[in-house]
Amino acid sequence: MNCRLTHIGTATMLLEIGSIRILTDPVFDPPGGDYHFGYGTGAKKLTPPAIKPEDIGKIDVVLLSHDHHEDNLDRAGRELLPSVGKVVTTVTGARRLGNNTIGLKPWQSTTIQSDDSEIKVTAVPAHHGSLWSYIIVGETTGFILEWNGQKHGALYISGDTVWFNGIHEIAHRFKVSTAILHIGKASFPITGPVRFTLNAKEAARITRTLNLRTMIPIHYEGWSHFREPKAEAEKHFRAVEISEKVQWLPLGVPVNVEV
Numbered sequence: 001m002n003c004r005l006t007h008i009g010t011a012t013m014l015l016e017i018g019s020i021r022i023l024t025d026p027v028f029d030p031p032g033g034d035y036h037f038g039y040g041t042g043a044k045k046l047t048p049p050a051i052k053p054e055d056i057g058k059i060d061v062v063l064l065s066h067d068h069h070e071d072n073l074d075r076a077g078r079e080l081l082p083s084v085g086k087v088v089t090t091v092t093g094a095r096r097l098g099n100n101t102i103g104l105k106p107w108q109s110t111t112i113q114s115d116d117s118e119i120k121v122t123a124v125p126a127h128h129g130s131l132w133s134y135i136i137v138g139e140t141t142g143f144i145l146e147w148n149g150q151k152h153g154a155l156y157i158s159g160d161t162v163w164f165n166g167i168h169e170i171a172h173r174f175k176v177s178t179a180i181l182h183i184g185k186a187s188f189p190i191t192g193p194v195r196f197t198l199n200a201k202e203a204a205r206i207t208r209t210l211n212l213r214t215m216i217p218i219h220y221e222g223w224s225h226f227r228e229p230k231a232e233a234e235k236h237f238r239a240v241e242i243s244e245k246v247q248w249l250p251l252g253v254p255v256n257v258e259v
Contacts, residue, residue: 001117001149003259007249009049011065011072011160011182011219014056016254017147018117023084024063024157024180026077027070028053031222035070039136041188043071043225050252053080061112064089065126065159065182066140067097071223072160088121090139104141107173120146124170126161133194134162144174150259152213153177160186160219162195163202167209176210178259182219185228199228200236207242214257216247 001018008014011025028049036042053076062084067073081087087094087101088110094103102110104123112119122144127134134140142159153175160182170176185199197219198206207215217233220226230248237243249255 001147003155003257004254005180005216005249005257006051006254007218007251008051009047009251010222012049012077013180013218014051014254015145017119017145019114020060020112020117020119021058022061022063022112022119023056023059023080025065025072025159026053026062026080027072027074028076028080029070029074035074037069037071040190041225043188043223045071045074045223047222053077056080059084060114061085061121062087063121063143063157064093065142065157066090066128066138067093068138069160071186071225088123088143090123090141092139106141118147122146122174124156125164125166126159127164127166128160128162128196130162130195131193133191133196137196142170144170144176146174150177152259155259156180156210158182158198158206160197162198163205167206171210176212178214178216178257179206179210179212180216180218181206183217183228183233184220184223184226186219186223186225187227188225200233201240203233204237204240204242207245212245214247214259215242215245216249216257218249221251 015022091103
């Protein structure tokens, strides 16, 4: 089955796999708002989404890495959730959201089906913070997507995470060909050296550890707390000689990706 990806902004992507339409971490508020993430942290939204929520069309499933930070689920994104087929997220997130939400523990799976397509979605661990801060920040999850017709291996969506030893376990359990990684080096003045998403160095390490064919960076633009812009990440990817594996997606433009 063909996989078509549209990067809408931040970690919001539309994945069209066969007839199944999946949306990740829906963020659709207009720019200019100030958001508070707890413990004295916060950020300003700088850019609008490349596609408005009313123009998205029917969504079968939302894959939500976590519900408690508004750069991954904002007000407009939250308003969208009741209209989708189902939401797959963390166990704690499912308790908060209720209704059409499924909570998965790490390594648990669910199946998305349509008349001509079937996708297995497995939750995988994520650590949303370095230096043990992820314990305070709260639960997040990544996802592995598998379907018949994949030519090279599974699709991995990291969710908000930093590098941690669980990446080796993902490599052990799955043959991953393509990874969508939340980069940007998200951090705040009050947290000092603590980071809450991958930097380019860690993204390159994941690319090597999973032996990726394609790495797709997202979650690096649109907010004031992202500390590593695209140009800086590109420079690092060139320096460590993985640029040929990196596929940057233009905002709002559907791109076919061979998985």
